[in-house]
Amino acid sequence: LVSRENHPTRSVIRVGGVPIGPGTMTLIAGPCAVETPQQTLAAARMAQRAGAALLRGGAYKPRTSPYAFQGLGEDGLRILADVREAVGMPVVTEVVDAHDVPLVSRYADMLQVGTRNMQNFALLQAVGGCGKPVLLKRGLNATIEEWLMAAEYVAQRGNLDIVLCERGIRTFDTTTRNTLDISAVPVAQGLTHLPVIIDPSHSGGRRELVLPLSRAAMAVGADGLIIDVHPAPEEALCDGPQALVADDLAELAHAVRAFPPMI
Ligand code: PEP
Numbered sequence: 001l002v003s004r005e006n007h008p009t010r011s012v013i014r015v016g017g018v019p020i021g022p023g024t025m026t027l028i029a030g031p032c033a034v035e036t037p038q039q040t041l042a043a044a045r046m047a048q049r050a051g052a053a054l055l056r057g058g059a060y061k062p063r064t065s066p067y068a069f070q071g072l073g074e075d076g077l078r079i080l081a082d083v084r085e086a087v088g089m090p091v092v093t094e095v096v097d098a099h100d101v102p103l104v105s106r107y108a109d110m111l112q113v114g115t116r117n118m119q120n121f122a123l124l125q126a127v128g129g130c131g132k133p134v135l136l137k138r139g140l141n142a143t144i145e146e147w148l149m150a151a152e153y154v155a156q157r158g159n160l161d162i163v164l165c166e167r168g169i170r171t172f173d174t175t176t177r178n179t180l181d182i183s184a185v186p187v188a189q190g191l192t193h194l195p196v197i198i199d200p201s202h203s204g205g206r207r208e209l210v211l212p213l214s215r216a217a218m219a220v221g222a223d224g225l226i227i228d229v230h231p232a233p234e235e236a237l238c239d240g241p242q243a244l245v246a247d248d249l250a251e252l253a254h255a256v257r258a259f260p261p262m263i
Contacts, residue, residue: 001155002148002162007193013161015133016090016109018053020163021195025259026224028092029249030056032201033069033238034076037083042231044087046246050253054110055080055089056226060096061238062116069237077107084109092135092226098126105130115140115167115202118150128157135226137165137199140178148192164188164196165226168203177205180213185220197224201242207233210244211252218259227252 004010012021020026029047034040034057044055059076061069072079080091090109095101096117104111110133117123118139127134134154138147151162166185168178180203188196200213214225230236230243244252 001160002151002192002194004191004193009193010189011160011193011195013133013163013195015054015092015163018090020197020224022223024223025218025256026054026197027052027253027256028054028056028197028224028226029229029244030092031058031230032228032236032243033058033061034072034079034093035237037079039231040079040083041086043229044083044089046229046231046249048087048089049246050249051257052227052249052253053089054092055084055087056092056112056228057083058094058112058238060094060100060104062094062096062114063238074103077104081107095123095127098122101126101130105132108132110135110163113137113150118142118147121153124150124153125157128154128159130159133161133163134159135163135165135197137167138169138181138184140168140170142169144184144187144191148188151192151194162194163223164192164194165199166196166203166222167199176203176209178203180204180216182213182216182220185217185222189221195223197226198222199226201226201228201239201244205239205242207242207244207248210242211248211255214252215255218256225252225256 198217
């Protein structure tokens, strides 16, 4: 279903009216985690001012440590919905449990399946039946074939509104959090008709890598970028070191605009 063999034309997926796919470069930005209404609104305004079309923000955070901030859950979803109302940007948010899919679908415009859940088949099937577009991150140990098969699980349930996101894979190198597999963009685009975007924030794990990795993403023809921003990264409850501030995001958007055309 997701293979390009039977579907030679690359697909454009619409999220609340915003297109992602060939001929576009969709900028998605927002906080890693929804923390407060003020922080989420401030991050959304930063994103919007820079030209982002979609707002990201996690209400359910899959953290390595069980002692780390796990997200606000439904309270976070409510904040996202309020901020969407205020700024008019459709919302992308992660769902980590198949049982939460109906709840998250009520609030979100697009459901994200994170790297750790790429082969959570019950979750993939649940988002396949949710009626909302899905952002499917590549598992940090997954081959491209496994990633596309994960997309196939979603598609099999009747949902072909899937966007793939390369977010770095685990390699022997420890100087970055993960290694961005930039070749995944053209390789996956050759194998599937689905759009492929890049997350340079979670792959590198460091603010100073976000701009160069975004440039690389544009150069290989990624269909979009998803970027962490925060009004006060030093106070962030999650992944502050990778969050951009307003000026960084404006610089990134400017650099990206050099590649036609940004939406
Ligand atoms: C995220 O986007 O908030 C996230 C946790 O990403 P990943 O699943 O790629 O680590």
